[in-house]
Amino acid sequence: MIVRQFISWVRTAPAGERAEATRALARAWLISDLSDDDRAAAEGGLLMQLDDPSPLVRQAMAEVFARSATAPAAIVQALSVDQPSVAISVLEHSPLLIDADLVDIVATGSCEVQCAVARRARVPVSVCAAIAEVGSAAAALELIENPGADLAPLSWARIVERHGHLAAIRESMLALDDLPAATRLALVAKLSDTLAQFVVARNWLGADRASRAASDARDRSIVNIAARARDDDMRGLVAHLRATGQLTAGLILRALLSGNLDLFDHALVELSGLPLSRVAALVHDRGGASLPALLTRAGLPESTFPAFRAALEARDEIGFVGTVGGATRLRRRMVERVLTMCETAPTEVSEPLLILLRRFATESAREEARVFCDELVAEAAAEPAYDEVDEVPVCEPEFCEPQFCEPHSFEPPLDEPEPPAVEPYEAEPYAIESCEIESCERERRKPRFDEPVFHEPLRRAPRFYEPAPYEPRRREPLLSDLLAAA
DSSP states (O other): OHHHHHHHHHTTSOHHHHHHHHHHHHHHHHHSOOOHHHHHHHHHHHHHHTTOSOHHHHHHHHHHHSSOSSSOHHHHHHHHTSOHHHHHHHHHHOTTOOHHHHHHHHHHSOHHHHHHHHTSSOBOHHHHHHHHHHOOHHHHHHHHTOTTBOOOHHHHHHHHHHHTTSHHHHHHHHTOTTOOHHHHHHHHHHHHHHHHHHHHHTTSSOHHHHHHHHHHHHHHHHHHHHHHOOHHHHHHHHHHHHHTTOOOHHHHHHHHHTTOHHHHHHHHHHHHOOOHHHHHHHHHOOSSSHHHHHHHHTTOOGGGHHHHHHHHHHHHHHOOOOOBTTBOOOOHHHHHHHHHHHHTOSSOOOHHHHHHHHHHHHHHHHHHHHHHHHHHHHHHHHSOOTTSOOOOOOOOOOOOOOTTSOGGGGSOOTTOOOOOOOOOOOOOOOOOOOOOOOOOSOOOOOOOTTSOOOOOOOOOOOOTTSOOOOOOOOOOOOHHHHHHHO
């Protein structure tokens, strides 16, 4: 009866009131104890509301049925393919949608719909593959940041291939700790190519020089990524390098000169087809023709054999050298030792190999100087600044009792009599007698007959910047002076 009245009322009611009434009817269908007839009638009324011209009505139903596992499947399916403002909540939360429905929605839906599917609490492998294959960059970013997404290595590679040129995609993927090594390497390759194209477009570097700089940076990144890779990741990384044409003799030599023997062994395993144990035995047995045979089977150029032999001998002599900050870099002593051996070898060494070793020597020297300067700066920052005087705290005076005295010795004795009262004394006035003060001036006298008459001016003490006054020395009068005076 109530459903019949509802159907009659919604035909003329405003859109806002229809939406609130539909919301109430949907909640009643979920939580109320309705009879079978009333439940069927309510479901029919809700199905009729799917054709309502106002999206507010359908959005009200979607908000009620989005998270429910007992909602009418037909209504949820219809809401999932509605316009984005209605379908987003259902696509993001509804447990009634199967994987095939989600894959079809991703293939035909808009960017907002794809992002809603990528934000689901659990995204299966097939749905992740669909988003990686045809999804937008925003949907791929939502998928990368979703911890419930089950991304296969092929899906990672497809995302890098389609959206690896975008900085937001690269930053989100590189921030993941469990990112496959091959995928991380593909991101580095994308970044190096993007930077090379940028500097060439800005006319900062030529195309050849920018390509070489990008290649060197990519090789350094490969060695660093391989140093953190596990066995499974190492095999996948080496296979990716071989498939993309990056597993070259220069990269293998760089790995050996950087102390990364695992990458060196796995590269020879991938190129030669021999098991890892067999390759390790041939590498350590360098007394005969084992190493040249292994390198020949791996397809490496014969001109690089002296460098590999010298690098292995230098590694045995120098030993293991720890990394700085977790980064693998070329060992300067090893590079210089190999370069010296190749330059002084009795047989002629190819010129491209010597050029490569000289580049390695320059790079290792610069890297060592950079690390040395960083260590100096870190030590200077860690040392305390002695020229800065800290504020001296003000100490309040404390009363210290002597150790040889008892505390009660400072207390006055109890039987000591009080001092007698003293009467005030008034002093009598005293008359001061007057006296004459003699003058301090020098007494003037008349000069004698044998002295010249002159007045001495008032003399003052010379200042510190004035010379002392000259005083003529007096002498005894002569006879001529006496006669002249007479």
